[in-house]
Amino acid sequence: MNWIDVGALDDIPLRGARLVKTPVGCVALFRTGEDEVFAASDRCPHKGGPLSEGIVHGRAVTCPLHNWVFDLETGDAQGADEGSIPTYPLRVENGRLLLDGDAVGRRAAA
Numbered sequence: 297m298n299w300i301d302v303g304a305l306d307d308i309p310l311r312g313a314r315l316v317k318t319p320v321g322c323v324a325l326f327r328t329g330e331d332e333v334f335a336a337s338d339r340c341p342h343k344g345g346p347l348s349e350g351i352v353h354g355r356a357v358t359c360p361l362h363n364w365v366f367d368l369e370t371g372d373a374q375g376a377d378e379g380s381i382p383t384y385p386l387r388v389e390n391g392r393l394l395l396d397g398d399a400v401g402r403r404a405a406a
Contacts, residue, residue: 297385302395304392311351313357321337321338324357325386342362
């Protein structure tokens with residue numbers, strides 16, 4: 297894996313999100329706990345809603361447009377909704393967020 301530093305953990309509020317622009321489109325970084333962050337597509341497959349503007353709860357995010365709920369570990373829709381969002385490997389190291397550059401393309405995230 298090719299890890300890219302995309303910012304500080306403290307830049308994301310608890311139960312909040314931050315966007316990273318990548319060659320595959322916008323990736324949202326969701327902070328679900330003190331040291332727990334997930335990376336997933338920012339686009340809901342239902343109507344294209346910006347998931348980074350949704351509600352983060354537990355290890356899930358609710359789309360702000362139509363309330364679809366996605367598991368941030370698997371990307372799968374929960375409940376009666378069908379579909380999924382891409383997820384990407386992310387780790388926290390010394391307070392920095394490292395995103396797998398191979399998973400999001402050959403160019404660096406910005």
